[in-house]
Amino acid sequence: MNIALAILWKDLITEWRARDRVIAMLLFSLLTAVIFYFALPDQRPETLRALTPGLLWTAYLFAAILGLNRSFALELENEALSGLALAPGGRGWIFLGKMAANFILLSLVQVLTALAFAIFYGIDFGSSIGELSLTIGLATLGICSVGTLLAAMAVRTRLREVLLPILLLPALVPILAGAVRATLSVMAGEELPFSAIQLLIVIDGIYLVVSFLGFDYILDE
Amino acid sequence: MTQNTNSSSHPTASLHEGLSPLEERVGRWRVFVGVGLALVTIVYAWAVVQAPVDSSQGIIQKILYVHPPLAYGAYLGFVITAIGGFLYLWRGREDFDRLAVSGAEVGVLFCTLMLITGPIWARGTWGRWWSWDPRLTVTLLLWFVYLAYLLLRSFAGPGPRTARFAAVYSMVGLVLIPLNYYVIEIFDNRSMHPDNLEKGSLGDGMGWPFLMGNLALGFAFVYLLLLRWDVEARRLFERRREAEQDVDQ
Numbered sequence: 001m002n003i004a005l006a007i008l009w010k011d012l013i014t015e016w017r018a019r020d021r022v023i024a025m026l027l028f029s030l031l032t033a034v035i036f037y038f039a040l041p042d043q044r045p046e047t048l049r050a051l052t053p054g055l056l057w058t059a060y061l062f063a064a065i066l067g068l069n070r071s072f073a074l075e076l077e078n079e080a081l082s083g084l085a086l087a088p089g090g091r092g093w094i095f096l097g098k099m100a101a102n103f104i105l106l107s108l109v110q111v112l113t114a115l116a117f118a119i120f121y122g123i124d125f126g127s128s129i130g131e132l133s134l135t136i137g138l139a140t141l142g143i144c145s146v147g148t149l150l151a152a153m154a155v156r157t158r159l160r161e162v163l164l165p166i167l168l169l170p171a172l173v174p175i176l177a178g179a180v181r182a183t184l185s186v187m188a189g190e191e192l193p194f195s196a197i198q199l200l201i202v203i204d205g206i207y208l209v210v211s212f213l214g215f216d217y218i219l220d221e
Numbered sequence: 222m223t224q225n226t227n228s229s230s231h232p233t234a235s236l237h238e239g240l241s242p243l244e245e246r247v248g249r250w251r252v253f254v255g256v257g258l259a260l261v262t263i264v265y266a267w268a269v270v271q272a273p274v275d276s277s278q279g280i281i282q283k284i285l286y287v288h289p290p291l292a293y294g295a296y297l298g299f300v301i302t303a304i305g306g307f308l309y310l311w312r313g314r315e316d317f318d319r320l321a322v323s324g325a326e327v328g329v330l331f332c333t334l335m336l337i338t339g340p341i342w343a344r345g346t347w348g349r350w351w352s353w354d355p356r357l358t359v360t361l362l363l364w365f366v367y368l369a370y371l372l373l374r375s376f377a378g379p380g381p382r383t384a385r386f387a388a389v390y391s392m393v394g395l396v397l398i399p400l401n402y403y404v405i406e407i408f409d410n411r412s413m414h415p416d417n418l419e420k421g422s423l424g425d426g427m428g429w430p431f432l433m434g435n436l437a438l439g440f441a442f443v444y445l446l447l448l449r450w451d452v453e454a455r456r457l458f459e460r461r462r463e464a465e466q467d468v469d470q
Contacts, residue, residue, distance in 0.1 A: 146393065149389070149393075150390070150393075153373065153377075153386045153389070153390070154373075156377070156382070157373065157376040157377040157378075157386075158376045158377075158378070159376055163372065163373065163376050166365075166369045166372060167369050167373060167390065169365075170362050170365045170366045170369060170397065171366075171393055171397060173362055173401065173404075174397070174400045174401055174403070174404045177404045178404065195407045196407070199403065199404065199407060202400075202403070203400060206396050206400065207396075210392055210393060210396060214389040214392060214393075217310055217385040217388065217389055218385070218386065218389060220382060220385075
């Protein structure tokens, strides 16, 4: 448990000092929001409102992939990854620390991206902020758990940045389906659909367990 | 496996070095399966030709004798990959990893053929090539997962690390199958895909060509799996031999 906290702290401090990963993710998702605007069939308010959940989640996924790709890049230098593998205690805890750091950084980017969507697309997120946060939090937990596992693999292959989205996107389809469905309902002023939340919780549970156990085989000396 | 200490002078002896007892038998099994495949294929071809033409769908209905057996093979391949991966992680035996990669490649082949034959049938019957039907969607996603699996293997190069990566990824792929079905059950339960055969959708005289189709493609699946497994095992032998030659020089 201490290992997880130590890794989390280390990753957050490193990011605070460099601030490169969050800024890159944020700029990227803001640019995505701008590009989507020009890709839409028309710019009427109702069109924007209807398409925002899907576009928002697409921006989130792309930003997540960008950030996850860099999650282990630093650890490659000076064989730091081997050092991590030699740390006493289970490697699953290393995974949890890394995953938590990714979760926090991505959540920060998500909040700022949502703000940008609210301003650019004239969307009012304020009335359903609680339900929306729950949805985004659950989906991001799933994205970060399987994403951290696969990023640790992809970083040690040839063409690493290319491989991660190919490995990760099929695994994110169920999360995207649940998250978009829940966001659509919330933004339409309806109640949070229980089935979507249930689905996200089940996926989170499964991905956390698989990644926690699988990470043991991903790190090596 | 071999008592020879100087194995490099006995190529046939060193061929089996590092192979599991299971793999030593793979080549022999393959011959038997190949003979069975040849015999069954002849009967199968004849059965499909003489099977009655469907009164409503016409000749295109005969894809039924190819398409579902391909689907069974595809799923079987992916399950074999996951089982092989799991056994590799659990027992650490390399032959299980070689079984896993064989399952993935044959599974991708069957899945690709299924994704080609399906739309041809759909164009003739539904009037369009594709529909976002639950079964189609899940199969397409699964196809992507196992292509990614093969890509991961090729980008990571040979070695135990790749085997471990691939095994873990095949576990992720396996949990995705029920998860995707769950997603579709909840959100989009409109299915156009014909139901399974227990419900009696086969007309008179169509049952046994279908059975032969399953048998023939089942044999083809096993044959290709064993062939691929054998190839993978021989590759290991080649790598060892090259390494030995390097040492000799």
